[in-house]
Amino acid sequence: MEKIIVRGGRRLNGTVRVEGAKNAVLPVIAAALLASDGKNVICDVPALSDVYTINEVLRHLNCDVAFENGQVIIDASKELNIEAPFEYVRKMRASVLVMGPLLARKGRARIALPGGCAIGSRPIDQHLKGFEAMGAKVKVGNGFVEAYVDGRLHGAKIYLDFPSVGATENIMSAAVLAQGTTVIENAAKEPEIVDLANFLNGMGAKVRGAGTGTIRIEGVDTLYGTQHHVIPDRVEAGTFMVAAAITGGNVLIENAVPEHLSSITAKMEEMGVTIIEEEEGVRVIGPERLKAVDIKTMPHPGFPTDMQSQMMALLLKAGGTSMITETVFENRFMHVEEFRRMNADIKIEGRAVIMNGPCDLQGAEVAATDLRAAAALILAGLAASEGYTRVTELKHLDRGYVNFHGKLAALGADIERVSDKPQQVQPEQQVSDLHA
Numbered sequence: 333m334e335k336i337i338v339r340g341g342r343r344l345n346g347t348v349r350v351e352g353a354k355n356a357v358l359p360v361i362a363a364a365l366l367a368s369d370g371k372n373v374i375c376d377v378p379a380l381s382d383v384y385t386i387n388e389v390l391r392h393l394n395c396d397v398a399f400e401n402g403q404v405i406i407d408a409s410k411e412l413n414i415e416a417p418f419e420y421v422r423k424m425r426a427s428v429l430v431m432g433p434l435l436a437r438k439g440r441a442r443i444a445l446p447g448g449c450a451i452g453s454r455p456i457d458q459h460l461k462g463f464e465a466m467g468a469k470v471k472v473g474n475g476f477v478e479a480y481v482d483g484r485l486h487g488a489k490i491y492l493d494f495p496s497v498g499a500t501e502n503i504m505s506a507a508v509l510a511q512g513t514t515v516i517e518n519a520a521k522e523p524e525i526v527d528l529a530n531f532l533n534g535m536g537a538k539v540r541g542a543g544t545g546t547i548r549i550e551g552v553d554t555l556y557g558t559q560h561h562v563i564p565d566r567v568e569a570g571t572f573m574v575a576a577a578i579t580g581g582n583v584l585i586e587n588a589v590p591e592h593l594s595s596i597t598a599k600m601e602e603m604g605v606t607i608i609e610e611e612e613g614v615r616v617i618g619p620e621r622l623k624a625v626d627i628k629t630m631p632h633p634g635f636p637t638d639m640q641s642q643m644m645a646l647l648l649k650a651g652g653t654s655m656i657t658e659t660v661f662e663n664r665f666m667h668v669e670e671f672r673r674m675n676a677d678i679k680i681e682g683r684a685v686i687m688n689g690p691c692d693l694q695g696a697e698v699a700a701t702d703l704r705a706a707a708a709l710i711l712a713g714l715a716a717s718e719g720y721t722r723v724t725e726l727k728h729l730d731r732g733y734v735n736f737h738g739k740l741a742a743l744g745a746d747i748e749r750v751s752d753k754p755q756q757v758q759p760e761q762q763v764s765d766l767h768a
């Protein structure tokens with residue numbers, strides 16, 4: 333078994349560079365299925381296990397995919413298969429994002445039902461509602477969801493009940509090859525939606541309004557391969573912002589985009605953290621004493637749920653009572669029990685968590701329950717006053733962070749990753765081998 337062992341007490345100092353965003357690259361790679369002519373070259377791709385998984389899904393669908401030096405090159409010009417089996421969807425729910433592109437290009441898609449995960453039930457009804465509005469028939473049975481259309485999808489007006497990121501991406505990626513114009517209302521506004529729209533437009537699509545609540549897509553007949561640079565990962569950036577703040581350190585987070593981080597910056601400033609925009613990125617300087625604040629997770633531009641557990645680690649060190657309310661996912665508090673093992677004064681009340689700080693965090697054996705929980709437990713370990721924190725279930729961490737322990741060690745953290753079974757492999761292989 334692999335674990336990360338961390339001992340607290342060191343202030344972090346120096347510079348760390350964030351990678352391309354996981355949540356941007358996954359829909360972009362899925363949408364590369366739309367190019368029937370030419371190759372797509374996706375740049376600034378992080379070596380994450382989720383990227384290896386989506387690449388495998390595309391290979392299974394009969395694309396040629398190469399991943400080298402941070403570039404994924406995809407040739408989707410051959411006849412495509414239409415089925416994404418459970419072995420991929422089980423590993424990564426974002427596999428469902430191939431459904432829109434397949435339906436648009438092949439008129440048919442069959443995807444294993446994603447089911448729930450550690451953070452909630454996560455249905456895909458809004459994705460399917462969008463496909464149906466565009467003329468698709470949808471059938472669910474035997475653990476699969478199948479959608480098919482006679483001829484071509486047609487444009488439609490689609491109102492999302494909730495601004496779902498995945499539904500907005502899947503519907504956008506279906507609508508680009510539909511006949512006529514599609515309008516998505518109450519669309520998600522996350523920066524990753526804008527990145528996907530830019531990629532689709534690079535392939536020859538006509539998408540307008542991404543980043544606002546109304547997205548208009550005029551269908552075209554064919555899409556072509558293009559080159560695309562993935563946006564920097566705002567959640568990885570936010571995670572290192574917390575690492576700097578929780579240790580009272582001074583860290584420059586290179587490549588971070590300040591406009592993508594406004595809600596995180598605002599809350600951290602309220603807590604007494606100094607945040608300075610510099611040319612290369614964002615500098616974070618932790619104070620001697622952190623102040624308690626309340627946080628509510630919301631769709632963008634609200635506070636991101638993907639930073640909820642990391643901010644919880646930070647609030648455990650703040651003086652006073654803080655509350656975090658989770659409104660995006662129904663059950664994203666599995667890490668609370670693990671924090672309690674580290675001597676946190678913390679309790680769950682319905683959809684909120686209440687903390688009384690500053691807590692004297694102590695090292696303990698803890699298990700990651702999802703990828704952000706993994707990062708949060710390591711962050712708490714950096715701030716523990718005594719003992720070693722040993723974090724297991726690192727398969728979650730590897731979905732979303734490249735060399736997290738190495739980057740923290742370079743900033744001065746006392747941290748190492750150990751394995752019962754030493755492996756003689758390159759870093760990129762190491763991630764994929766974990767999921768072989």
Ligand SMILES: CC(=O)N[C@H]1[C@@H](OP(=O)(O)OP(=O)(O)OC[C@H]2O[C@@H](n3ccc(=O)[nH]c3=O)[C@H](O)[C@@H]2O)O[C@H](CO)[C@@H](O)[C@@H]1O
Pocket residue numbers: 354355356358426452453454455456457458459460494495496497498499637638660661662
């Ligand atoms: C790969 C990726 O980009 N993942 C991100 C994406 O996930 P994902 O795209 O799955 O998140 P959504 O925005 O779709 O989900 C938000 C909420 O809407 C619900 N819902 C969603 C779709 C649907 O058809 N019906 C429905 O009820 C979900 O159960 C959840 O409670 O956005 C989330 C919200 O910012 C982030 O936490 C994830 O990191």
Ligand SMILES: C=C(OP(=O)(O)O)C(=O)O
Pocket residue numbers: 355425426451638703704732
């Ligand atoms: C929940 C997350 O990702 P996913 O939707 O891929 O599970 C995340 O990135 O925090």
